Amino acid sequence: MPEITRDEVAHLANLARIDLDDAELDHLAPQLSVILESVASISGVAGDDIPPTSHAIPLTNVFREDVVEPCLTPEQALSGAPAVEEQRFSVPRILGDEQ
Amino acid sequence: MTDTLVAFDDVLATYDPAMGLEVHVELNTASKMFCGCPTEFGAEPNTQVCPTCLGLPGAMPVVNAKAVESAIRIGLALNCEIAEWCRFARKNYFYPDMPKNFQTSQYDEPICFNGYMDVDVDGEVFRVEIERAHMEEDTGKSTHVGGATGRIQGADHSLVDYNRAGIPLIEIVTKPILGAGAKAPDVARAYVAQLRDLIVALDVSDARMDQGSIRADVNLSLSPKGSDQLGTRTETKNVNSLRSVERAVRYEMSRHAAVLDGGGSILQETRHWHEDTGITTSGREKSDAEDYRYFPEPDLVPVAPSRDWVEQLRGTLPENPTARRNRLQESWGFSDLEMRDTVGAGALDAIEETIAAGSTPQAARKWWLGELARRANEDGVEVTELGITPVQVAAVQALVDGGSINDKLARQVFDGLFAGEGTPEEIVAARGLAIVSDEGALSEAVDAAIAANPDVAEKIRDGKLAAAGALIGEVMKAMRGQADAGRVRELILEKLS
Ligand SMILES: [Zn+2]
Numbered sequence: 354m355p356e357i358t359r360d361e362v363a364h365l366a367n368l369a370r371i372d373l374d375d376a377e378l379d380h381l382a383p384q385l386s387v388i389l390e391s392v393a394s395i396s397g398v399a400g401d402d403i404p405p406t407s408h409a410i411p412l413t414n415v416f417r418e419d420v421v422e423p424c425l426t427p428e429q430a431l432s433g434a435p436a437v438e439e440q441r442f443s444v445p446r447i448l449g450d451e452q
Numbered sequence: 453m454t455d456t457l458v459a460f461d462d463v464l465a466t467y468d469p470a471m472g473l474e475v476h477v478e479l480n481t482a483s484k485m486f487c488g489c490p491t492e493f494g495a496e497p498n499t500q501v502c503p504t505c506l507g508l509p510g511a512m513p514v515v516n517a518k519a520v521e522s523a524i525r526i527g528l529a530l531n532c533e534i535a536e537w538c539r540f541a542r543k544n545y546f547y548p549d550m551p552k553n554f555q556t557s558q559y560d561e562p563i564c565f566n567g568y569m570d571v572d573v574d575g576e577v578f579r580v581e582i583e584r585a586h587m588e589e590d591t592g593k594s595t596h597v598g599g600a601t602g603r604i605q606g607a608d609h610s611l612v613d614y615n616r617a618g619i620p621l622i623e624i625v626t627k628p629i630l631g632a633g634a635k636a637p638d639v640a641r642a643y644v645a646q647l648r649d650l651i652v653a654l655d656v657s658d659a660r661m662d663q664g665s666i667r668a669d670v671n672l673s674l675s676p677k678g679s680d681q682l683g684t685r686t687e688t689k690n691v692n693s694l695r696s697v698e699r700a701v702r703y704e705m706s707r708h709a710a711v712l713d714g715g716g717s718i719l720q721e722t723r724h725w726h727e728d729t730g731i732t733t734s735g736r737e738k739s740d741a742e743d744y745r746y747f748p749e750p751d752l753v754p755v756a757p758s759r760d761w762v763e764q765l766r767g768t769l770p771e772n773p774t775a776r777r778n779r780l781q782e783s784w785g786f787s788d789l790e791m792r793d794t795v796g797a798g799a800l801d802a803i804e805e806t807i808a809a810g811s812t813p814q815a816a817r818k819w820w821l822g823e824l825a826r827r828a829n830e831d832g833v834e835v836t837e838l839g840i841t842p843v844q845v846a847a848v849q850a851l852v853d854g855g856s857i858n859d860k861l862a863r864q865v866f867d868g869l870f871a872g873e874g875t876p877e878e879i880v881a882a883r884g885l886a887i888v889s890d891e892g893a894l895s896e897a898v899d900a901a902i903a904a905n906p907d908v909a910e911k912i913r914d915g916k917l918a919a920a921g922a923l924i925g926e927v928m929k930a931m932r933g934q935a936d937a938g939r940v941r942e943l944i945l946e947k948l949s
Contacts, residue, residue: 368743370546407539407748413756419481419518422488424502430614431498433508438597440497441611444548446596 356386458709469636471629472671477622477657479522485589485620486513497613505618507552519620522656523587524765527564530582535563537756540749549591559746562586571642580643581627592617641698649773672704684718688732691725699730784813809846819845847876861885887934898943901926912948
């Protein structure tokens, strides 16, 4: 497992919207490398016959029927909003990240 | 800033276009993808939301079985393989239209993959390969406030309605479409049109491009003629009409060519489509897939459709719309133009059912594309939304065929149907519309017309039979149109012979 570079940590921090200064990057990048190395050691234990696991329980196909259930009232839905306008969540405009 | 453009023909002299189309189909399930909130279009803002689709902490999503079923049916109709086992994944990004800060989607394990659709472009068949069709959820809707045009540029804040967040979407992605050349814009349009027809036939979506239930993203790149290397692509987002799909491809081809001709390079980015001006403008720089830090969704267990289920769903597929259209055209004896009008008016099913209820193809076409289309147009609705059924239309036509009314009176019967006055027979009786077959009344009316027009009568006596038209008109008027014009003519000629 190659170690994670300081630049990669800075990029990830930016993607995660975590504001890290230079000192924090110097401090955290080596720590993350150690963590990655430790986690990677698991792959040394698992044989080829053990598939990667993403879920703790071996279940598939847990579905619900297509039935409408009661939802929140707009008052409930908006009760935690920082600001409300025209029964909508009011947020600062965000440029450049539109999907 | 206005883009420099190269004339379309000149683009083709130097470059080969490659396209990729991503079409999002909003499913018509009653409830959302992962929660029981309703999916009504046009509801008051934030009235169809719950902790799950608002991304509140601790809320647990559960997959809507109907959405999986629709995804598989779409995949099968596109000749795809259906995954035996696949997972949902989190696509992580920060934007207020997705309150969880991730979109639940599928990444490297789409439920459908490796399909194709044969697209008919002016009689020539073009095979579009399908890379994948995967399940995901729609985002909320932002309105940008403070800008002059409602667009995000210049806005000072945004208002978000999460009614749409969590509505099931199927994203259908093509492989690069190569070799279309000058027909690239037409192929793109025909593909989306045919895909929409397929979605309608499957009945898995409202399929209203104008309401955003089908949305297309158009990827385009140019490479020097003969080169087998793909150029840098741009992705024009949210192209929401068939005509715009065609125009967006054409515009980006001309724009790319101008940049490349000038020695520049294409920036890999998303572009905004402007319906009003028919141009694209720069959006954001395209993120790498890694930047979304996809990982398997821990709150949803894998989907493993049994082969029995898949085969059972295969049995529910409708006839391929193109094949069906060809079959019906042949059986009805419609010209290409008549068929195109029928399809364009969305009257194919209605006409088929009217014929099944006893009308001839031409009679069914006459009503649906004539009188009823005219009324639909007046009311600004689809002809199938008028509330008139194929069985009613066939019943009206049966009255015409039986001689009790003519086409003109039939229009008044439709008035009665719209007013809810009962069956066509009841309306004819209640409104007194039946053609008068009472020979006595008819004979009296003919006598009156002859008496009132002695000069015309004289001409007919002298053998000028064409003059009878004037008298027929007068009798029909006196009978308020409710007479058999042929019988009136016979009576006039008998009396004046
Ligand atoms: Zn919900």
